[in-house]
Amino acid sequence: MLDPFKIDGNTCISLSGGRTSAYLLHRALQSNGGLPDGTLVLFCNTGKEEEATLRFVRDIAEHWQVPVTWLEYRLGGSFQVVDFDTASRSGEPYEQVIQQRNGVLPNLRARYCSSEMKTRTMHRYLRSLGWTDWETMIGIRADEPRRAAKFRFNPHPETKAEYVRVPLVDAFVSARDVGEFWQAQPFDLALPNIKGKTMHGNCDLCFLKPAAQVLSLIQEKPERAVWWAEQEQKAEGVAHGDGARFRNDRASYAQMAAFADQQTDMFDQDEEAIACFCGD
Ligand code: SF4
The missing domain is CATH 3.40.50.620 (HUPs)
Structure with a gap:
């Protein structure tokens, strides 16, 4: 071969x-x-x-x-x-x-x-x-x-x-x-590897990550939500429909930031990430 x-x-x-x-x-x-x-x-x-x-x-x-x-x-x-x-x-x-x-x-x-x-x-x-x-x-x-x-x-x-x-x-x-x-290497990516997946990889709160994962990343470091919530706030003034939010099928980043100190089981724990070019 x-x-x-x-x-x-x-x-x-x-x-x-x-x-x-x-x-x-x-x-x-x-x-x-x-x-x-x-x-x-x-x-x-x-x-x-x-x-x-x-x-x-x-x-x-x-x-x-x-x-x-x-x-x-x-x-x-x-x-x-x-x-x-x-x-x-x-x-x-x-x-x-x-x-x-x-x-x-x-x-x-x-x-x-x-x-x-x-x-x-x-x-x-x-x-x-x-x-x-x-x-x-x-x-x-x-x-x-x-x-x-x-x-x-x-x-x-x-x-x-x-x-x-x-x-x-x-x-x-x-x-x-x-x-x-x-x-086996002398250096590695200093982010956790969970069953072969790097939850923290790519853009920190990428909208293609499952909601429960985004929420847990916000819980770990609440300031992660700030940039994403700001972009959605700006978009609300200029865009309509899909482009006004990263995901209009789930809570906004501002709402997720507010939920962050509550339970995560409001989101599907088995939701899969959506694949894109960004990859691992
Ligand atoms: S799809 Fe890629 S570029 Fe877009 S938010 Fe996710 S990780 Fe970032």
């Missing part, structure tokens, strides 16, 4: 800041004897990541001696290259993408946050380097069949210029394999 991690031609490795995509990078480095020419490792910061995620991305570059390019979305559909020290920590790229959409919030029907701040931001950067076609490796595991099927069915979800590869699926890598790998 061909090595699914072998790289041939312009390739972008998408690092989400989670353990899975970092493991993907490790396997790619192993299979190719380092980072081949014409391969870039990109991390897109939304400004709503946990500090531990930013430290993990920095540590990966240092421990594995691999350059990681940090990108952020900028108003007008552009991007900015940043680094660990200059990366936004207060949701600035996210607020700019909302502003670009005239204050309409991303929501279940229009999840533009991920595509604009991550996928398209990477594409804009790669095109700025003169890339016209390339492959992108993303960290989807074999135990995420629905996410994998989406890219199998359509490996060009955004543009024909890009072919999306899911090598961890081809290599039958599961959450357990990823967990075991990180347990």
Whole structure:
């Protein structure tokens, strides 16, 4: 069988800041004897990541001696290259993408946050380097069949210029394999790994996380709700219907903040997170 991690031609490795995509990078480095020419490792910061995620991305570059390019979305559909020290920590790229959409919030029907701040931001950067076609490796595991099927069915979800590869699926890598790998490393993401899932990963209170999880993250650190509640408050004045709230099928962030010191069992404890590109 061909090595699914072998790289041939312009390739972008998408690092989400989670353990899975970092493991993907490790396997790619192993299979190719380092980072081949014409391969870039990109991390897109939304400004709503946990500090531990930013430290993990920095540590990966240092421990594995691999350059990681940090990108952020900028108003007008552009991007900015940043680094660990200059990366936004207060949701600035996210607020700019909302502003670009005239204050309409991303929501279940229009999840533009991920595509604009991550996928398209990477594409804009790669095109700025003169890339016209390339492959992108993303960290989807074999135990995420629905996410994998989406890219199998359509490996060009955004543009024909890009072919999306899911090598961890081809290599039958599961959450357990990823967990075991990180347990044996001298550094790790300093966020809890619960049954292979990192509840704190990606944007801290991402609206695709189950409500009970969002509530528990607010209980753990109430100030997490402030930014999200502020965005909803601003959107109420300019948007209607879906775009006025991140989720109009459940409590607002302000309401969740108010519930936070009550019981969590008002929400479905078995609700699954909704998959998106952001991933682990
Ligand atoms: S983690 Fe959630 S809120 Fe953040 S960009 Fe991805 S889908 Fe949007």
